[in-house]
Amino acid sequence: MATSAVMSEVEETLQRIKSHKGVEGIIIMTQEGSILQSTLTEEQSKQHGALISSLTEKASLMISTLDPDDKLSFLRVRSQKKEIMIAPDNDFLMMVIQNPNVVE
Amino acid sequence: MATSAVMSEVEETLQRIKSHKGVEGIIIMTQEGSILQSTLTEEQSKQHGALISSLTEKASLMISTLDPDDKLSFLRVRSQKKEIMIAPDNDFLMMVIQNPNVVE
Numbered sequence: 001m002a003t004s005a006v007m008s009e010v011e012e013t014l015q016r017i018k019s020h021k022g023v024e025g026i027i028i029m030t031q032e033g034s035i036l037q038s039t040l041t042e043e044q045s046k047q048h049g050a051l052i053s054s055l056t057e058k059a060s061l062m063i064s065t066l067d068p069d070d071k072l073s074f075l076r077v078r079s080q081k082k083e084i085m086i087a088p089d090n091d092f093l094m095m096v097i098q099n100p101n102v103v104e
Numbered sequence: 105m106a107t108s109a110v111m112s113e114v115e116e117t118l119q120r121i122k123s124h125k126g127v128e129g130i131i132i133m134t135q136e137g138s139i140l141q142s143t144l145t146e147e148q149s150k151q152h153g154a155l156i157s158s159l160t161e162k163a164s165l166m167i168s169t170l171d172p173d174d175k176l177s178f179l180r181v182r183s184q185k186k187e188i189m190i191a192p193d194n195d196f197l198m199m200v201i202q203n204p205n206v207v208e
Contacts, residue, residue, distance in 0.1 A: 051166045058162055062155045063183045074182040079167045081174045 010037060022102040024082065027095050029053060036092070052095050056088050114141060126206040128186065131199050133157060140196070156199050160192050 014026055018039055027045055028037040033053045038045040060072040075086040083100040086093065118130055122143055131149055132141040137157045142149040164176040179190040187204045190197065 048170065051169060055159075055162055055166050058159055059181050062159050063181065065155060066152065067183075067185060070183045070185040072181070072183050074180075076178075076180040076182075077163050077167065077176070078178040078180075079171075079174045079176050081171060 014039065017096060020098070022098045022100065023096060024099055025097040027052075029093050029095075031088070031091060031093060048095070048097070052084065052086060053093060056086050056093060060088065118143065121200060124202070126202045126204065127200060128203055129201040131156075131201075133197050133199075135192070135195060135197060152199070152201070156188065156190060157197060160190050160197060164192065 010028065014028070014037055017023060017026055025040040025044070025048070026038065027035060027040065027049055029035045029049050031053070033049060035045045035049050038049075040048065055077070056072070056075060059075050063070050063072045072088055075088070077084040077086070078100065081099070081101075082097055084095060084097050086095045114132065118132070118141055121127060121130055129144040129148070129152070130142070131139060131144065131153055133139045133153050135157070137153060139149045139153050142153075144152065159181070160176070160179055163179050167174050167176045176192055179192070181188040181190070182204065185203070185205075186201055188199060188201050190199045
C-alpha cells in the first residue's frame with residue numbers, strides 16, 4: 001500500500017488540478033482498472049474508468065504495433081462538450097475530464 | 105466521385121500540411137476505412153489506416169456512451185517517438201503523423 005506521505009501528495013495533486021476552472025473530474029486508477037482516487041461519484045468513476053482504460057489499452061497496442069520500440073505517453077480525446085486527458089504510467093493511469101469551453 | 109476541383113483542393117491541403125517540419129505522413133480515408141489519399145506507402149497506409157480508424161471508432165463510441173448528445177471531434181495520441189492527430193468528420197477521417205521532437 002502507498003505510504004500516507006505518498007497518499008497525501010496524491011491528494012494534494014488532485015485538489016490542485018481540481019481547482020483549475022473547467023475541470024469536471026479526475027480519476028487515478030491502476031492499469032488493471034481499479035479506481036484508487038476519484039473526484040467523481042462511484043458510478044461515474046466505474047463507467048469512465050472502464051471505458052477510458054479500455055481505450056488507453058487499445059491506443060497503447062496501436063503504438064507498439066506501429067513501432068515495438070515506441071510507447072504511448074499521452075492521449076487527448078476532444079469532443080464537442082468535453083476534453084478527456086489521459087496520462088498512462090507504468091502502473092497507474094490518470095485521467096482529467098474538463099470542459100474546454102470554460103477553461104481559463 | 106469528388107469533382108476535380110475538390111480533389112485538387114484536397115491535394116493542395118495535403119501538400120501544405122506535408123510541408124510542415126516534422127510531418128511524417130498524412131492519410132485521408134473514409135469512415136469505413138478505405139484510403140482516399142495518403143503520403144505513406146500503400147502498406148504503411150493500410151496498417152496505419154486500419155489501426156487508427158479502429159481506435160477512432162472506439163473513442164467515438166466512448167464519447168457517445170458517456171453522453172449520447174456529445175460527439176468526438178479530435179483525437180491526439182502522443183507516444184515517445186511520434187504524435188498522431190486524428191480529425192474525424194461525418195464521412196471522412198484525416199490523420200497526421202508527426203515527429204513532435206522536430207516541430208518548428
